Amino acid sequence: MPDKPFAIDLKGVSYKYESADSPALDNIDLQVRQGEMLAVLGRNGSGKSTLGKLFNALYLPTSGSACVMGKEIKSEDDAYSARRHCGMVFQDPDNQMVATIVEEDVAFGCENLGLPPEEIRARVSDALSTVGMEQYAKSAPHMLSGGQKQRIAIAGVVAMHPDIIVFDESTSMLDPSGREDIFDLAVRLNSEGVTVIWITHFMEEAARCRRLVIIDGGKIALEGSPRQVFSDVKRVKQLGLEVPDMTYLAWSLREAGIDISTDILTMDEMEAKLWDLMSGT
Amino acid sequence: MGLDVRHLTYVYNPGTPFETKAVDDVSFEVHDGEFIGIIGHTGSGKSTLIQHFNALIEPTSGSVLVDGEDIFASKSRAALRRRVGLVFQYPEYQLFEETVLKDVCFGPKNMGKAEGECASAAREALRLVGLNEDTWEKSPFELSGGQQRRAALAGVLAMQPEVLILDEPAAGLDPSGRKEILDIIKRIHLKGTTVIMVSHSMDDVARLCGRIIVMEKGRKAMDGTPAEVFSRVEELEKMGLKPPSAALLAKRLKARGTDIDDSVYTLAGLIDELKNKLGGIKQGA
Numbered sequence: 001m002p003d004k005p006f007a008i009d010l011k012g013v014s015y016k017y018e019s020a021d022s023p024a025l026d027n028i029d030l031q032v033r034q035g036e037m038l039a040v041l042g043r044n045g046s047g048k049s050t051l052g053k054l055f056n057a058l059y060l061p062t063s064g065s066a067c068v069m070g071k072e073i074k075s076e077d078d079a080y081s082a083r084r085h086c087g088m089v090f091q092d093p094d095n096q097m098v099a100t101i102v103e104e105d106v107a108f109g110c111e112n113l114g115l116p117p118e119e120i121r122a123r124v125s126d127a128l129s130t131v132g133m134e135q136y137a138k139s140a141p142h143m144l145s146g147g148q149k150q151r152i153a154i155a156g157v158v159a160m161h162p163d164i165i166v167f168d169e170s171t172s173m174l175d176p177s178g179r180e181d182i183f184d185l186a187v188r189l190n191s192e193g194v195t196v197i198w199i200t201h202f203m204e205e206a207a208r209c210r211r212l213v214i215i216d217g218g219k220i221a222l223e224g225s226p227r228q229v230f231s232d233v234k235r236v237k238q239l240g241l242e243v244p245d246m247t248y249l250a251w252s253l254r255e256a257g258i259d260i261s262t263d264i265l266t267m268d269e270m271e272a273k274l275w276d277l278m279s280g281t
Numbered sequence: 282m283g284l285d286v287r288h289l290t291y292v293y294n295p296g297t298p299f300e301t302k303a304v305d306d307v308s309f310e311v312h313d314g315e316f317i318g319i320i321g322h323t324g325s326g327k328s329t330l331i332q333h334f335n336a337l338i339e340p341t342s343g344s345v346l347v348d349g350e351d352i353f354a355s356k357s358r359a360a361l362r363r364r365v366g367l368v369f370q371y372p373e374y375q376l377f378e379e380t381v382l383k384d385v386c387f388g389p390k391n392m393g394k395a396e397g398e399c400a401s402a403a404r405e406a407l408r409l410v411g412l413n414e415d416t417w418e419k420s421p422f423e424l425s426g427g428q429q430r431r432a433a434l435a436g437v438l439a440m441q442p443e444v445l446i447l448d449e450p451a452a453g454l455d456p457s458g459r460k461e462i463l464d465i466i467k468r469i470h471l472k473g474t475t476v477i478m479v480s481h482s483m484d485d486v487a488r489l490c491g492r493i494i495v496m497e498k499g500r501k502a503m504d505g506t507p508a509e510v511f512s513r514v515e516e517l518e519k520m521g522l523k524p525p526s527a528a529l530l531a532k533r534l535k536a537r538g539t540d541i542d543d544s545v546y547t548l549a550g551l552i553d554e555l556k557n558k559l560g561g562i563k564q565g566a
Contacts, residue, residue, distance in 0.1 A: 044426055044455045091453070145323065172453045173371075175323040175481050177521055201455045242456040245484075245526045245548060252552045258559045267526060271533050277559055278539045 005070065007164050007195040008032040008055055013064035014218075015050055023062065024050040026218040034069075034163065037187070037196040039206035039226075042215035043240035051215060052166045052199050057082035069163055084113070086164040087157035091172055093149035102144075102152055103128070103137040109160045120159075127159035131185060147178025154185060164195040172201060183208070203230070203244045207265045214239055231262040246270040282348055282364060282443035282475060284311040284334060289343035291329055303329040305499035306343070311444070316476045318486035318507075321496030322521045327479045328370075330496065331446050334477070335365035363392060366442030370449045372433035376421040381412065381432050384421050388440040399439075406438040410465050427458030431465065444475040451485065463489065487511060487525040487546045495520070511546040527551040 010030045016023040024047045032038050042048040053059045054066050057079035066073050069085040087109075090096055099105040103124050110120045128134045131151040141149055150170060157165055167186055171179040183198075183205050190196040198209055206212050207226040214222040214229065216239045222229050230236060230243045233251040237243075243251070250264040250273075260277070264270050291304040304326045311317060321327045332338045333345050336352045345352045347361045369375070378384035385403040394402070407417060410431040416424060421432050430450075437445070450466060451459040467489060470476045480486050486493055486507070493510040495503035497520050503510050511517070511528040518524065528546040531554070535543035541558060545551045 043457055169453075176523055178323070203456075240455070240457045246530075249527075249530075249548060249552060249555075253555055253559065256552075256556045258556070267530055267533075271530060271537075274530075274534055274555070275537055275539070278534070278541070279537075 004034040006031050006067065007034045007036070007069060008197075009065075009067040009070075010054070010061075011065045013054065013061045013066050015047075015054065015059055016062045022218075024218050025054070027064070028218075028220060030213065030220065032164075032195060032197065034195055035190070035193055036211065037190040037198060037209045039209035039212035040197060040199045040215060041201075041203075041206055041212060041241055042221075046215045046240075047218040048199050048215045049168055050218075052088070052168045052197060055082075055164065055166050055197060056086040056088055058088075084160070085162060086166060087160055087162040088166045088168060089150070089153050089157055089170045091169040093146050093153055093173065096153040096156075097141045097149065100140055101137075102133065102139050102141055105141060105152055106155045106159055109156050113160060123159040123161070124155075127155040130158055130189075131155045145178065146174050147181050150174065150178070150182050151185065154182070154189075158189070162194065164197065165189065166197040166199070168199045169201065171205065179205075203242055207244045207247075214241065216240075226265055227263045230265065233262060283313050284365075284444060284475075285346035285349070286310070286333075287344050287346065289330070289333060289345065290341050291326075291333070291338065292341045293329075295341070302499050304333075304340070307496075307499075307501045308343075309494065309501065309504055311475060311477065314470075314473060314475055315492055316470045316490050317478070318490035318493045319477065319479045319496060320481070320483065320486055320493060320522060321502075325496040325520075326499040327496050328448055331367070331448060331477060331479060334444070334446055335362040335367045337362075337367065363440060364442055365444045365446065366437040366440055368434055368437050368445070368447045368450060370452060372437075373421075373426070373429035375436075376429060376433055379420060380418050381407070381421050381424070382417040384432060385435045385439050388436055392440060402439045402441060403435070406435040407432075409438055409469065410435045411461065427454055427461060430454065430458070430462055434462070434465070438469070442474070444477065445469060446477045446479075448479045449481065450478065451480070451482065459485075483511075483517075483523060483525045484527075484548070487528070488549075495522070507546050508544050512544060 010028050013025060013028045014023045015025040040048045055068060057073045068082045071081055073082050097105055098108050106124045106127055107120050110123055128137055131154050133151050141152060171182050186196050186198060200206055212226055212229055213220050221239055230247045233243050244265055246264050246267055250260050251262045253260050254262055260273060286307060286309050289304055289307045293301045293303050319327050333340055336358055339353055350357050352361045376384050382403055385406055386399040389399040389402045412431055421429060451462050463485060493507055494501060495510060511524055514524045514528060514532050525546050527548045531541055531543040531545050531551055534541045542554050545554050
């Protein structure tokens, strides 16, 4: 089967904030194929959120070329098309609510696309059922939990039928069950064909994406499958990040001379491996 | 300094269709120098509970005693609440002054301390949270997220509370920011401050706290040492809480019939236990 075309194609992209001395992103090459789910990690200030904002033209590259769904973003004029292709969900659910009734909030993006009212109505009701919030269509957003508000924000993006959704630490203000809800929802959207860029501080989430990149000092520091990347425990720690608990456990045991590989990610894998080792004695 | 929480009940929106009992007849004692973790599902009443401890909200019934005195009795209220410092969720949203130092001085100033005293308390607090002098004259809004969190914490520490209460102090930070703030809290506790910390992270609570209180639907569901609380894995999972991964893995291995000590609940403890059990199986052996 031929590879799918690129959803995002960055070639030598740098970005410098006007007030800064050094670039926030420095000569980044990154390709994301349509239908991929890519995790982006990096300590605070690494440039990972700046990267996310290039994908829907909130920022334009200072140099290099950035293509979104095959179209290069060169100027503000290209922003409109980039944003139709690529939606964003941010960190703080409260900052993303614009209306006083859920369905009006979800309709906001579609209204700005100038769609006819009956089309908007259909899309809003579809989007609300996609995120499992149809029974809250007439509710007031401030009565909802953080996780529910985040689902509403996602519905607003989904209703615009984007090819790509960038989630910028969208679970960081939620409790563990809200976090799992939102991550599972992103996985489902991805399985339905949406390209997902998942920016996060949670290693367990990154471990569940097919590919991840770690950004540090505005450059790509590590890239590969979670298994490849996290098995390099020392390097990941140097980059100011942690590895998943089970990988750390495997690494610690290996350091102690026990025959165990560091490419373990989940508790199921660890349990099976330890059972092998322990029942063998 | 200790706290005595007696039959505390708090009802939101009483007499309306939205009436909810957020805290339901909760009693416990906090002893001087303890480090208590409060865990529970969202909506279990954790945050409402701790807001009583410095008289921010008044209970529907019940009381909180500080050194034997009722914190809600009008006379002593102002004096007593000063001895209990409360750090909210995302406390950096409350930074407002022109400089970091001025912001941290705000609390002691409000307590009526002299200018010099305020500044020295603020400087001490800033050192305690690891903010170097070169940040003191900066606008708090120039700081990184993790630094802002620490500046906000310093603002409470500058009031020199005997009991420090924190609501999700590490939420939203990156891994190294989390570690920094939790290390600071550990240091503050080691210096003798009584600490009560609300957290969603079972692993943090398992690692740091000597005692854990589990809240469920406004009630106190468990109260004990981490070993006691985390031995009740099934009950915690029923409440929608995820026990520390080390406790869970140890339980699973025990259930398979291995002779692992399943009372471990921290990753470090599990690593030691496994090294012990697997010591004989070396690489290439």
